[in-house]
Amino acid sequence: MVSQLSYPKIQLEARNVQLRYASSQTIACQVGALQVKKGECLVLCGPSGSGKSSFLHLINGLVPEYYQGEIEGSLRIGPLSYQESSVEESAYQVASVFQNPATQFFHQEVLQELVFPCENQGMPREAISNRLAEVVEQCQLTSLLHEDMEKLSGGQKQVVAISTAAMQGTDIMVFDEPTANLDARGVERVQELLRVLKKQGKTLIIAEHRLAYLKEIADSYAYFREGTLIEATSASGFLAYSEEKRQELGLRTSDTAPFQAQVKEMARAFTNDPTGLILRQFRVHHQAKYLYQVNELVLAAGQVVGLIGANGSGKTSFARSLVGLEGDKTGVVSWQGESLPARKRLARIAYVMQDVRQQLITERVEKELRLGLGIDQLDEDVLRAFRLSHLLDRHPMSLSMGEQQRLIIAASLFSNKEIFIFDEPSSGLDREQMEQLAAQLELLKSKGKLVLLISHDDELLARICDKVVDVEKLAMGKEAEG
Numbered sequence: 001m002v003s004q005l006s007y008p009k010i011q012l013e014a015r016n017v018q019l020r021y022a023s024s025q026t027i028a029c030q031v032g033a034l035q036v037k038k039g040e041c042l043v044l045c046g047p048s049g050s051g052k053s054s055f056l057h058l059i060n061g062l063v064p065e066y067y068q069g070e071i072e073g074s075l076r077i078g079p080l081s082y083q084e085s086s087v088e089e090s091a092y093q094v095a096s097v098f099q100n101p102a103t104q105f106f107h108q109e110v111l112q113e114l115v116f117p118c119e120n121q122g123m124p125r126e127a128i129s130n131r132l133a134e135v136v137e138q139c140q141l142t143s144l145l146h147e148d149m150e151k152l153s154g155g156q157k158q159v160v161a162i163s164t165a166a167m168q169g170t171d172i173m174v175f176d177e178p179t180a181n182l183d184a185r186g187v188e189r190v191q192e193l194l195r196v197l198k199k200q201g202k203t204l205i206i207a208e209h210r211l212a213y214l215k216e217i218a219d220s221y222a223y224f225r226e227g228t229l230i231e232a233t234s235a236s237g238f239l240a241y242s243e244e245k246r247q248e249l250g251l252r253t254s255d256t257a258p259f260q261a262q263v264k265e266m267a268r269a270f271t272n273d274p275t276g277l278i279l280r281q282f283r284v285h286h287q288a289k290y291l292y293q294v295n296e297l298v299l300a301a302g303q304v305v306g307l308i309g310a311n312g313s314g315k316t317s318f319a320r321s322l323v324g325l326e327g328d329k330t331g332v333v334s335w336q337g338e339s340l341p342a343r344k345r346l347a348r349i350a351y352v353m354q355d356v357r358q359q360l361i362t363e364r365v366e367k368e369l370r371l372g373l374g375i376d377q378l379d380e381d382v383l384r385a386f387r388l389s390h391l392l393d394r395h396p397m398s399l400s401m402g403e404q405q406r407l408i409i410a411a412s413l414f415s416n417k418e419i420f421i422f423d424e425p426s427s428g429l430d431r432e433q434m435e436q437l438a439a440q441l442e443l444l445k446s447k448g449k450l451v452l453l454i455s456h457d458d459e460l461l462a463r464i465c466d467k468v469v470d471v472e473k474l475a476m477g478k479e480a481e482g
């Protein structure tokens with residue numbers, strides 16, 4: 001028998017819920033009391049590893065169906081209570097959108113991707129096409145419908161992921177850091193979609209570190225720390241917090257506009273250095289495809305250089321070409337007067353990818369940290385700074401997103417290389433971790449290393465960069481798509 005909620009307007013109610021993952025001794029998430037009303041938007045915030053994603057996993061049924069764990073207490077979602085629902089049932093109640101949309105795609109064409117969940121649930125054809133027409137109009141998808149998923153930019157992919165979730169027609173939608181990899185335009189697009197969904201009466205539950213874009217959408221905020229829901233606050237109460245209080249809570253700023261202006265100005269004022277890392281007639285590829293040429297870029301050692309540009313402008317391809325992972329044998333690359341052909345570059349350049357999970361290759365955190373290590377001792381300061389000391393025995397795949405990111409960043413710092421490339425290193429980091437990262441980058445700088453920082457995080461860029469390069473201005477001889 002399915003229990004009905006006593007108060008129909010409440011769509012989610014947690015009472016003394018606790019989750020402990022099977023592989024762990026500690027409670028990953030506990031929520032004393034929380035209610036979300038129909039049509040409301042609740043934002044889950046708090047430091048990395050504080051239990052935000054774990055709470056979402058309870059809501060969308062990923063625990064215990066996908067991640068094993070022990071659950072206590074009562075969680076009512078729509079008309080179902082926790083004990084009574086399975087992942088299939090949750091799929092009818094809750095649609096999910098994750099940080100990295102690529103992990104949730106199954107098809108090549110946007111249209112097929114959109115209708116897949118409905119087909120999977122055995123919905124009649126006519127109902128599917130009606131819902132499709134509705135979602136395409138609301139989410140303004142007409143121009144994307146027949147595109148190849150692989151050709152979409154990160155922002156467009158996230159738009160498709162959100163629209164696909166909307167196609168499921170559930171009342172509740174959960175989002176886990178949906179903007180983590182997006183540029184300003186991508187964030188705006190997600191913001192627009194969230195507005196549309198809210199207007200439609202959907203209940204939205206969003207875990208985020210970037211809070212600024214949610215200011216006008218959120219009705220309430222739930223603040224987590226060390227696995228526990230500390231307080232749930234109305235939007236007006238939360239937005240009235242002083243900057244000091246935000247800092248104390250470890251929350252990122254809610255106003256990024258001043259940083260954005262500063263970064264733009266730095267990119268406008270960019271000029272080449274006299275020597276250091278020199279790229280001439282350097283051709284950037286994405287897989288076998290030629291994208292653009294950098295006629296000349298010269299960056300001196302001992303500084304942090306930001307690399308900016310919209311989603312799809314070729315920042316990651318630039319990084320991959322520079323470390324020699326994408327084929328180019330013709331251009332000139334040299335470092336401190338020494339020529340660096342493609343095959344020599346990975347040995348000299350530390351590279352932290354945007355999706356760090358691709359770089360997790362061992363079964364233990366400590367082993368992962370020692371991979372590139374010439375010396376025996378792990379630097380305790382770095383472990384402490386990135387809150388990794390207590391995680392050394394864990395399997396890297398069981399870490400929270402922010403923990404995985406910190407792990408790979410720390411591993412790169414242990415390598416004795418001269419040039420460092422970080423691709424969106426702050427996407428899953430909380431405020432304290434962003435500050436720790438900034439401090440570590442300062443340290444690299446003081447050791448005479450060159451740091452290239454690919455980022456959309458204007459706060460981090462403004463704070464740490466000596467120079468900013470706009471990839472879109474650098475890209476000469478860009479060929480037309482196709």
Ligand SMILES: Nc1ncnc2c1ncn2[C@@H]1O[C@H](COP(=O)(O)OP(=O)(O)OP(=O)(O)O)[C@@H](O)[C@H]1O
Binds near residue numbers: 052067
């Ligand atoms: N599958 C898992 N198995 C074991 N422990 C896990 C698993 N997933 C998360 N944890 C642990 O549970 C705690 C809460 O993690 P969770 O992913 O919920 O944090 P989060 O607030 O979402 O962090 P982030 O901001 O970094 O994404 C962390 O200590 C984490 O290491």
Ligand SMILES: [Mg+2]
Binds near residue numbers: 052053207400401402
């Ligand atoms: Mg998370």
